[in-house]
Amino acid sequence: MSADNKGGPLSRRSFLKKSFLLAAASTGILSCKEMPTLRGRTFTGGIVGANIKAGHMLLERKILPSGAAEKTGIVIVGGGIAGLSAARELKKNRFEDFVMLELEGAVGGNSISGANTVSAYPWGAHYIPLPGEDAVFVRELFEEFGIIEGYDRKGLPIYNEFYLCADPQERLFIHGRWQEGLVPQLGIPEKDRRQYDEFFGAMKKFRNSKGRDGRRAFSIPLELSSKDNRFIKYDTITMSRFMSDNGWNSEYLNWYVDYCCRDDYGCTMRNTSAWAGIHYFASRYGRASNADPSAVLTWPEGNGWLVNKIRAGIKDLIRCNACVVNIENTGDNVAVDYYDLKSKTITRIIAKAVIYAAPRFTAYKAIADFRSGLPSYSDKLSYAPWMIANITLKANLDGKGAPLAWDNVNYKSDGLGYIVANHQNITLHRDKTVITYYHPLTEDNPAEERRKALKTTYEAWAGKIIKNLSLMHQGIESAIEKIDVWVWGHAMVRPLPGLIWGEARREVLRPHGKIFFAHSDMSGISIFEEAQYRGITASKRALKEIKA
Numbered sequence: 001m002s003a004d005n006k007g008g009p010l011s012r013r014s015f016l017k018k019s020f021l022l023a024a025a026s027t028g029i030l031s032c033k034e035m036p037t038l039r040g041r042t043f044t045g046g047i048v049g050a051n052i053k054a055g056h057m058l059l060e061r062k063i064l065p066s067g068a069a070e071k072t073g074i075v076i077v078g079g080g081i082a083g084l085s086a087a088r089e090l091k092k093n094r095f096e097d098f099v100m101l102e103l104e105g106a107v108g109g110n111s112i113s114g115a116n117t118v119s120a121y122p123w124g125a126h127y128i129p130l131p132g133e134d135a136v137f138v139r140e141l142f143e144e145f146g147i148i149e150g151y152d153r154k155g156l157p158i159y160n161e162f163y164l165c166a167d168p169q170e171r172l173f174i175h176g177r178w179q180e181g182l183v184p185q186l187g188i189p190e191k192d193r194r195q196y197d198e199f200f201g202a203m204k205k206f207r208n209s210k211g212r213d214g215r216r217a218f219s220i221p222l223e224l225s226s227k228d229n230r231f232i233k234y235d236t237i238t239m240s241r242f243m244s245d246n247g248w249n250s251e252y253l254n255w256y257v258d259y260c261c262r263d264d265y266g267c268t269m270r271n272t273s274a275w276a277g278i279h280y281f282a283s284r285y286g287r288a289s290n291a292d293p294s295a296v297l298t299w300p301e302g303n304g305w306l307v308n309k310i311r312a313g314i315k316d317l318i319r320c321n322a323c324v325v326n327i328e329n330t331g332d333n334v335a336v337d338y339y340d341l342k343s344k345t346i347t348r349i350i351a352k353a354v355i356y357a358a359p360r361f362t363a364y365k366a367i368a369d370f371r372s373g374l375p376s377y378s379d380k381l382s383y384a385p386w387m388i389a390n391i392t393l394k395a396n397l398d399g400k401g402a403p404l405a406w407d408n409v410n411y412k413s414d415g416l417g418y419i420v421a422n423h424q425n426i427t428l429h430r431d432k433t434v435i436t437y438y439h440p441l442t443e444d445n446p447a448e449e450r451r452k453a454l455k456t457t458y459e460a461w462a463g464k465i466i467k468n469l470s471l472m473h474q475g476i477e478s479a480i481e482k483i484d485v486w487v488w489g490h491a492m493v494r495p496l497p498g499l500i501w502g503e504a505r506r507e508v509l510r511p512h513g514k515i516f517f518a519h520s521d522m523s524g525i526s527i528f529e530e531a532q533y534r535g536i537t538a539s540k541r542a543l544k545e546i547k548a
Contacts, residue, residue: 080109085535113304122302130286266384
């Protein structure tokens, strides 16, 4: 959810309380009233989200009628960040003979967003750390969209202040009060602090290290990281094992590292590759003329702001509610069949190439060759389920200790806490707030968690959310006006040990005939920069194929 302090145990930026105040505490949020039962709830809401029925149409391979064929240069399957980035790259190269097919009613993937009368809000990815020098594609995008406004005499980027996350940025609820930053500080024994110093010192050393191949040990895009075995050997063990091997047994430090793994990867440190765990802390080295190196860029709608900006340039080439049911290499071309969920008709498109930018597990049913024989890596990619809720309320969320921040986390909670969607909207008085609550479903294996999630009622989700929020804000239910819940069955790929630098991912990178793949699951981690990189590189390969 938040990048937090990847360089050390202190807060990423200085915590200066904003001049604005939230609505008065007269809402009763901090009172000791007994919480109303859900049966007598006064708030509204429901379960929203991905079109599961349409997705299962693909997975079940329902027989559909054939239709008339169209012709185009390239078909992009999937309108997440990878697909959008591929489309933008094609148009940037003055190639507009393409069409994008998106299953949902809107593009964006797990960067999709929503809005109400109070604020826009994210339904998934919601920030981007400052890009480093290897993240060339991200910096180019930021320049085009005015996120980077220029460069100083030292060559450092100057960021638009409205897009840099405002202070206070993070706080942690621990021992009954709020502290600044997410690394536990209140009441922490000296022996634990020594382990903090050792751990963050080791992460700093990794961040500054280079391999024998001259590359940074850990970089973004991940593909530009060193292949030196001194570093990639950590992909063979878990982050939990890495911590244990180094004698870092502090419950506070281990909670924080586990939180970071759940936050970025949707799995605990017992499941996360140690290489991926270290990468979280050691791969961010972006700098700015007007911001701390560990600052992040965010918007009320999260990364949905970027989705909307990219979409605006290609909107006439997007077809939503399009369920791709068959893709087949046919010699010089590729045949793509999709079912229009609105018109209930099927259309065949004959293309010169396909950029498959949907999650790879969907390709096992969509691509004809994969249906007759699964690729060798099919059982190596595992996807994490998440539950995300957007909650509209009228409340004072300050609490005892550090003031309300953008990112607010409860120590040892099974949820990740919440962000304040309208944190960036500076105002002297805020009557209402939208908070986005994040909860990776990591208690059981992903398949079992998905099964349980599909059976969970709205009332059960709302009760779980209120229970978690009440630990931080007693009596919060009386201030809630609406809770909407979105369950992501396959939110992100999980970087399990052996995936990132193993044979399976090398296979994942290869095209299949004239089908070029583009998705963050090709990197083994699901972040904006990786999805963008995969989309752009796939579009370059597809264009090269067509020109050849």
